[in-house]
Amino acid sequence: MILCCGEALIDMLPRQATTGGACFQPFSGGAVFNTSIALGRLGAPAGLFSGLSNDLFGAQLVATLTDSGVDTDLAVRSDRPSTLAFVELTDGQARYAFYDENTAGRMLSVDDLPPIPADVSTLFFGGISLAVEPCGATYEHLMLTEGTTRVTMIDPNIRPGFIKDESAYRARLDRMIRAADIVKLSDEDLHWLVGIGDSRELARKVLAMGPRLVCITEGAKGAWGITADHDVFVNATKVTPVDTVGAGDTFNAGVLAALHEAGALAGGTLATLSEEVIRDAVRLATHAAAVTVSREGANPPRRSELA
Numbered sequence: 001m002i003l004c005c006g007e008a009l010i011d012m013l014p015r016q017a018t019t020g021g022a023c024f025q026p027f028s029g030g031a032v033f034n035t036s037i038a039l040g041r042l043g044a045p046a047g048l049f050s051g052l053s054n055d056l057f058g059a060q061l062v063a064t065l066t067d068s069g070v071d072t073d074l075a076v077r078s079d080r081p082s083t084l085a086f087v088e089l090t091d092g093q094a095r096y097a098f099y100d101e102n103t104a105g106r107m108l109s110v111d112d113l114p115p116i117p118a119d120v121s122t123l124f125f126g127g128i129s130l131a132v133e134p135c136g137a138t139y140e141h142l143m144l145t146e147g148t149t150r151v152t153m154i155d156p157n158i159r160p161g162f163i164k165d166e167s168a169y170r171a172r173l174d175r176m177i178r179a180a181d182i183v184k185l186s187d188e189d190l191h192w193l194v195g196i197g198d199s200r201e202l203a204r205k206v207l208a209m210g211p212r213l214v215c216i217t218e219g220a221k222g223a224w225g226i227t228a229d230h231d232v233f234v235n236a237t238k239v240t241p242v243d244t245v246g247a248g249d250t251f252n253a254g255v256l257a258a259l260h261e262a263g264a265l266a267g268g269t270l271a272t273l274s275e276e277v278i279r280d281a282v283r284l285a286t287h288a289a290a291v292t293v294s295r296e297g298a299n300p301p302r303r304s305e306l307a
Contacts, residue, residue, distance in 0.1 A: 082103060126155035158193075
């Protein structure tokens with residue numbers, strides 16, 4: 001199973017009421033939640049480890065997970081509220097205002113960590129959960145302890161406006177990237193972390209930190225899959241964009257689902273990925289992400305939609 005570790009929240013997306021006024025509609029979301037949903041819909045064995053509320057929004061999140069075939073047995077339930085993220089869309093690009101204090105996800109502690117079952121081959125981390133405490137320390141602890149015997153992937157999905165202590169956050173990402181087998185960054189995140197420059201050259205700096213595979217997404221242009229031996233670029237699938245919510249999260253799921261199908265998430269296979277396997281992974285990821293971009297909200301496709 002691929003266990004996704006990080007936030008599950010409610011995206012409040014802007015809509016227009018029948019009366020003509022502005023309103024917000026609640027959608028299940030969160031970067032790591034979206035990746036788990038996309039994995040389940042792509043047919044990969046997926047689970048979610050997160051803090052989930054017993055409130056009405058928590059029930060909505062669990063229902064969405066169940067509908068997409070995502071295992072929730074390891075999720076920690078509490079009576080704390082769900083995290084809300086109010087979304088502003090400008091030319092299809094999303095900006096967020098988070099309401100996260102004292103929430104079920106935010107207050108997840110090391111003491112809440114469950115034993116990780118033997119059938120979990122891969123751990124995925126990322127999102128805003130890494131920027132706040134105590135959950136950030138909890139996810140880091142899980143990665144550094146369990147990642148020695150399992151494949152790990154991280155996509156920071158950086159939200160600068162959510163970061164309170166930039167130096168501590170950068171230090172955490174540095175430790176987790178060095179421990180990760182797979183790192184995915186958008187070009188914007190890559191520049192925030194490493195600086196301005198050519199995506200491929202900057203990705204190789206990240207690769208030198210320890211990962212086996214670094215994926216860089218460049219929006220409508222496409223995406224890179226880079227290893228010590230291969231630089232693979234796949235053009236983006238052309239669609240009419242509606243919004244970008246969940247696109248990168250779906251990309252992550254596509255990479256993991258393809259690597260799972262290729263048998264590359266076990267036995268050290270990541271160290272010797274062929275160009276074909278990398279290309280297939282990035283191709284599935286870009287195709288799935290394009291479908292998500294073509295419709296409202298974080299609504300990843302099912303495998304049957306990718307024919």
